[in-house]
Amino acid sequence: MTITGWQYVARDMGAERLFRGIVLAAIASVVLGVGSARTAAAQTSVWDGVFTLAQAARGEQTFERACTACHDTGEFSGARFRLSWVGQSAGDLFDTISTLMPEGDPGSLSPGEYAALVAFLFRLNGYPSGEVSLPADPRVLGMVQIKESNQQ
């Protein structure tokens, strides 16, 4: 039996519960002898349905409002996105955007808006949506790995 962190908590709507879910999944993995806590957490990836379509739609609206003065989506999709972000986590992406952007007033969006922007970029790049929103919790975001494919 294998429990992947994200599927396990897919019905959980709260960031804290989400975090606990990942930890529980990790513990379960250890108990069941399928790997260490570290590898269990690492197995949570953008391929596991880590955002909702509604959240991505909110992120698109935020992108239109706060980003399009200087950026278009082509900068953040396809090979450019993969080469920039594969190997890093949703937390790295969240941290970069929320620290640097918008250029005029970085950090001025709400944490939920930054998380929705990350969700929008994930949708833009073809990662599957799920039933739970991506939380604005750095602990959780740091456990969501951006992977080249769902086979890794």
Add this chain to the structure above:
Amino acid sequence: MRLSTLPGCRRGRLASLCVLGAFVCAVVPGIAGAQSGGTPDGEWRYIGGDASHTRYSALDQVTADNFEDLDVAWLWRGDNYGPGALGVSRSTPIYADGVLYTVAGERRTVVAIDPSTGETLWTYREPHTTRVDRGMRNGYGKGVAYAEIDGRGVLYIISPAFFLHALDAKTGRPLDDWGTMVSLPGFPQTGVVDLLPDLVNGWGPWQSWDGAYDADFGIPRELGHITSSSPPIVVNGVVVVGNSAEQGYNQTRIENVPGDIMGYDARTGEHKWKFHVIPRPGEFGHDTWENDAWEWTGDVSSWAPISADPARGLVYIPTNPPTIDFFGGFRPGDGLFGTSVIALDVETGGRAWHFQTVHHDIWNFDNPTAPVVMNVTVDGQPRDIVVQTTKQGWAYTFDRVTGEPIWPIEERPVPQSEVPGERLSPTQPIPTRPAAFEMQGITEDDLIDFTPELRAEAVEIVQNYRIGPIFNPPIERGHPSGLRSFVSCPSGASNIFGPTSADPETGILYVSTLRGCRSENIVPGAAIDEPDDIKTTGRTISDFAVLNRGNFRGPQGLPIFKPPYSRIVAIDMNTGEHLWQTPNGDTPDRIRNHPALRQIEIPNTGRTSHPITMVTKTLVVTAEGTGGSPRLHALDKQTGERLGTVELPASGQYGMMGFQHEGRQYIVVQVAGRDLPGSLAAFRLPE
């Protein structure tokens, strides 16, 4: 005076332009002291106010004493002018014969607005084409052009799909017996020109193409794609059409269509002339293209607005670099007329003079705002000048008839590139006056020093980058040094977000400048090329292309350099001296309340945002820009002192304008923000 001793004629290649400039001087006699600047009769007929792009209005009802009495007369909302609301307000309205006109949304729908009430009077929408789907700057319309033809007001608009429309200003109906037939569903039978066939006519790659022209799709992706991002300008009965290519930092392939400038008869829509921005064999500047790159290199577009001296029949065109930013190994040579100011004869399209502000530009240092036309007195002599403010932080100043620099511009050595295949120009032209209005490169002395700890963090950060002077060349990702990237500062000191304005009565230039650096990561183009993307153009993948804009940031979320983060700089163009400078807005809360800065007195940092400005008889009026607070300020024109402030519905963006309607002075500010898409806020004094 020998021509070779003229400032700016020191390099051999400049001698020819100076000869030509002298010729123009000789053959245009009797035009002394041509008027420049100011909007007559309380009108604002060009997006930059006048053909000079001074953004100056001679109205004086609004003064320092009553500025804070200004009320919002109306708010015109930009919702519903496209498939989605545009969150940016790039278009500055014009005011002509009692009506406001602008474009709105991603389709650049043309809109007529009642100046008293903000009511939409009529709209005009171009039918959809695949060319719009291919567009990369659809929402970048900056307004409309206007002219009186046989006593009738006519609007001229370039669409995202690169069609030119001529509309009756009163009705919004396309002009009869104007232009050429466009055989596409829904297009009007008259009043429109498809600009693409004229643009590619005679261009080698198109001549060699076997397929038929597809007016819906445009030219094949293998050859390129083109749009526009500014309205045309109408001068002496000629509609001068610029254009715009895909942003160079998004491109991966080396071929594209050149952004040639075209002239059309304003009365008939007939094509008059075309100026080759990439010179062909036998044309001046052709020898600045090595490797036969002139045959297939594209861009060199004039995406920023064009200004003019109508009395002399000259238009001033700012240009973009050639195809691809941050790598130009495939196009060795200076690459005229990339990143230049070009003066053209509006009747013939012939070149009067030019000046290349960056040789072999790979830094995205396109000339980003309209050149500003002014009349000043230098060393006791009246001088008719044109000023180009730049992303590099300089105000290049020329005699606008001859192209002669008003103050010497020196070719100075610059760092060279290590990127395989790249060959940069050994020198770049550096003005000796006015002084730079923004930082020139970055050293440890420029780093944040609010506290020793922050400074130490900043020093540690920059050790991971190759920092250096302006024109610091890129290094490729994975550079043997282990450095993350290069850092080049400034990145966009003067830029389209905050157009330069000027007072034609005093000769003072008001420059909006932002402090910033860039640190693009460049990688082999093949690693990021998207062959199936409808926006991908060209055939040959570049050895290097931009992966992303880098991740260069300061300690603890603070800017890495010292403040002010943006300013307005007033320059007396009679002397070239900086008159005053003031931070744009006030220190933002995120800095004032930053945990690392508790108990520390810091100066006003200003906002990280290009201020937008206009000038009136009595004031400099300024909004803080996209990254600023939603406020409109009045500044003293001679000192920069803040004299009054009123609240805006949202932050100001890109531009503002003023006019007098039914005896009352109005100031219209482009605004956008949360729950407010690109919109217009009109202010006037109470009755």
